[in-house]
Structure formats: C-alpha cells, structure tokens
Amino acid sequence: MNTTPDLVSVVGTVFNESENIVPFYERLMIAAEKLDCKIEILFVDDGSHDDSSAKILELAKKDPRIKALRLSKNFGGFNAAIAGLDHAEGDAIMITAVDLQEPPELLIDFVENWKEGADIVWAVRTARKDSFFKKLFPRIFYWLLRKLAFPDFPEQGMDCGLFDRRVINAYRNLRERTGTPFYTIYSLGFQTAWVPYVRQERVAHESGWTFWRRMANAIDTVTTYSYKPIRLISLLGIFVSFLSLIYGITIILQWIFFGFDMPGWPSLVILILFMGGVQISVLGVIAEYIFINNKNTVKSPRYIVMDVIGKPNMSLTHNLPKSGFVALKEK
Numbered sequence: 001m002n003t004t005p006d007l008v009s010v011v012g013t014v015f016n017e018s019e020n021i022v023p024f025y026e027r028l029m030i031a032a033e034k035l036d037c038k039i040e041i042l043f044v045d046d047g048s049h050d051d052s053s054a055k056i057l058e059l060a061k062k063d064p065r066i067k068a069l070r071l072s073k074n075f076g077g078f079n080a081a082i083a084g085l086d087h088a089e090g091d092a093i094m095i096t097a098v099d100l101q102e103p104p105e106l107l108i109d110f111v112e113n114w115k116e117g118a119d120i121v122w123a124v125r126t127a128r129k130d131s132f133f134k135k136l137f138p139r140i141f142y143w144l145l146r147k148l149a150f151p152d153f154p155e156q157g158m159d160c161g162l163f164d165r166r167v168i169n170a171y172r173n174l175r176e177r178t179g180t181p182f183y184t185i186y187s188l189g190f191q192t193a194w195v196p197y198v199r200q201e202r203v204a205h206e207s208g209w210t211f212w213r214r215m216a217n218a219i220d221t222v223t224t225y226s227y228k229p230i231r232l233i234s235l236l237g238i239f240v241s242f243l244s245l246i247y248g249i250t251i252i253l254q255w256i257f258f259g260f261d262m263p264g265w266p267s268l269v270i271l272i273l274f275m276g277g278v279q280i281s282v283l284g285v286i287a288e289y290i291f292i293n294n295k296n297t298v299k300s301p302r303y304i305v306m307d308v309i310g311k312p313n314m315s316l317t318h319n320l321p322k323s324g325f326v327a328l329k330e331k
Contacts, residue, residue: 008111008162009040009090012098013080018050020098025059025066028104035111041066043098043309044084047074053309060309067310071303078180079302085168085181087305094162095181101200102160109195110162118193119167120185123160126196154194158182164190 010028014021025041032039043056045068053070060066069083081095092114096102106123113121146153163171163185171185 009088011084043068045070046080072306113193119164119190121162
C-alpha cells in the first residue's frame, strides 16, 4: 500500500491550448491542496502554433513546480504522453490532456486509489458531452477493440490515468514503436482501479484529433494489439476456396445431368471482381503488419525535445533505448 507518497507528477499534453493552460493549472492546484503529497507539473507542448509555451513559461516563473518540454513539431498526443512519461520524476504519474475534457480534479480520486494499493488508476468515461458524430466513431472503435484485442476494455474507453512508478518502468523497458501507451499499459496487468467520470465538451479551439488521425490510430491499434485480422484473412481464404470448389462442382453436375452450360462471361466477371477485392483487402492488411514491423525495426524517434522549461529529469533519457532524441536548451 502506498501510504506515504513523496511526489506525484501530472503530465499535461498541450497542442494549441493557450486559453486552457491557466484554467487547467488553477483547477489542478485546487485539487492538489486536498492531497498530502508533493506535486510536479510537467507540460509537454506538442508543437503548438499559438502562444501555449509562453503561457507555460509565465506560470513556471511563478511556480517552481512547473516544468515543460517543447517538442520540435506535432508528434501526436500519444507520443507527447510518452515524452512526459520519460521525463517525469514522480513516484506516480498522471497523464491527461490540458483541454479540460478530462477534469483535472480526477487527481484526487487517482491518488486516493493509488494510496490504497492500485498500481494503475483509469478514468473511465460513463458519458461524453459531444455531438452525435463525435460519439459514433468512438463507439464503433471501442466495440471493435473489445472484439479484436481487449474483451474487458471499458465500453466508452479512457484517455486519462495515473500509473505507479514500477508500471512506468515496465512500460519504458518495452518501448514498442507504434503502440498506443495507454493500450500497452492496459495490457501489462498490475492491480487496477477505475474512476468513473463524464467527458466534458471542448471549451476552446478545435481538436487536433481529426477524423483521419482517428482512423489511422484505429488501424494502428488493431494491427498492433490483435492477431485476429490475420486469422480472419486465413479463414476468408479457406471460405473463398470452399465457395470456388462448390461452384465448380455445381457446373460439372449441371453439365453431366442436364446438359446445361452456364453462361461464361457473367460468372467469370463476378469471380474476377470478387477475388480481386479479396486479394486487395488481404494485401492491405498484410502491408499494415509489415509497416508496423518496419517502424519497430527502424526505431525512428517518437518525439524530439527542442527545449525545456524548468528542469525536467533529463537523466532518465539516457536509459532509454533511443525512444526520443533530446536537444537541451533550457529557458
């Protein structure tokens, strides 16, 4: 049981969140006052185009608990989260976005569950205040995720959590190149607790999480964490071969017993189109797996730190298997 926590790190990922940074910080500090532990705030600016870094710098001048990493470009929210996990110093680390859709006050329940012995504490959505179409895609995605990879995954997913240091150490030793950190951590096991919450509407700026980025993430997730697409391809091949055999036997029997020749062109065109579609689909899925394997082999950095605010624990980076290149330039 974690009865005397020394330091809890809160990693806040940022992409064009200038209007949300100060409200996020203020609400987080109100929540932190109710806890008996030290707090470190590590902002990760994921290549913002607005004055997000300037806002973070202003806060850091007033509060020494604030540190920040500024990435060289927009690497995506998950890679920004990995950067935070790599450089946060806490005995436990909370990951959240700064867009206020996940309430910063979740920190209170996170720490309480962690102190009671949970190694991982997830914030699990019970509802989301989004438009119909913004709800539809996640419902389909999480349904597929439950069917193909994680049968007990929460129906509405989770985008926020707190992790004990030993969980983070286990995750950092894995260092896959394409996986999503939350799904990888979810697959590790460890003692887990769940905190229900309602996902709030975005109050400022449009999300950088576009439809096509959602689609790309969905494909990467399924092909990274599930073998079932490959298994379905094998079954499809067997099924198509069986249909072809039945079709051939039917033609032969009709010719023997009825002397009837089936028209050639329509059936031939149908077979060609059907088999062509199957082959293209199969090649596409196989190509996804090959691409993932290639990314894991090449080992390109998942993020590059351009400069830092405050003094994040950069020494942790030297223990990484080339996950992220760090160019130090402290402000």
